[in-house]
Amino acid sequence: MQNQSVSSKATSALAIIIVLLFGAYPFVSKQTTTFEQEVMTEEEQTVTYANEFLPNFAEYNDVKEKKRAFFSYLQPLVEQVNSEVEQQRDFISNLTAIPTAKNEKQRFNKILKRYSLKNDVPFEELKTKVLRRADTLPVALVLMQAANESAWGTSRFALEANNLFGQWCFKKGCGVVPTGRPAGETYEVRMFHHPIASIRSYFNNLNTGHAYVMLRDVREELRAEQEELDPQVLATGLLKYSIRREAYVEEIQTMIRVNNKYID
Known part of the structure; x- marks a missing residue:
């Protein structure tokens, strides 16, 4: 029993060290690029960006200039x-039944998959579930989390992985692979082909993850x-985004x- 207790304490300490080194695990699902391609909707397919990485925000010595540059680059992507x-939401809102036309049915099924839902309940109930998840997020909230999690676009993972x-x-x-990843662990910090892919994944995380039910409840209200x-107000739903919980929410707020004032 004593050995088990020591082992448990060691595991807990190791988890805290990982958080301090790499940031808190934001409860993301095990999505892959293939998944994103399968659920990419018509709205997303019509917008393409060249493969590129974030600008070099570290070159700014003036803090205010860095903030303006960071927000100016990311705000159009968040929007x-x-x-x-919004287009997905409008499509669902206008439905009165599950679509039968081929194109609309395919779009409907992709949206269900995007938001981790199954067509296993009556349509009106399903529609309500989709609309709880297929919803927007305030630009300021997204930008501040991006700034916090990526050290204003200068972290290793932002620069190397658009994460x-x-x-x-x-x-x-x-x-x-994070430096110092414990032996036996297999996680990696996810690579994205473009910063907008990271933003889409973040949206999907908050819109589908069990950890953010409260955020979706507040938004629905x-x-x-x-x-x-x-x-x-929505920031209060981020308690489980970080091991710091209330302190993290207060920091984002x-x-x-x-x-x-730096956001247009």
């Missing part, structure tokens, strides 16, 4: 992803009350207050 989600949110993957070769999606 593009929000636009894609802005600390997302992990579990298939060999799917990303960048704001929608029902016809209120704006307040980034400060502070970043929103302090840096919102």
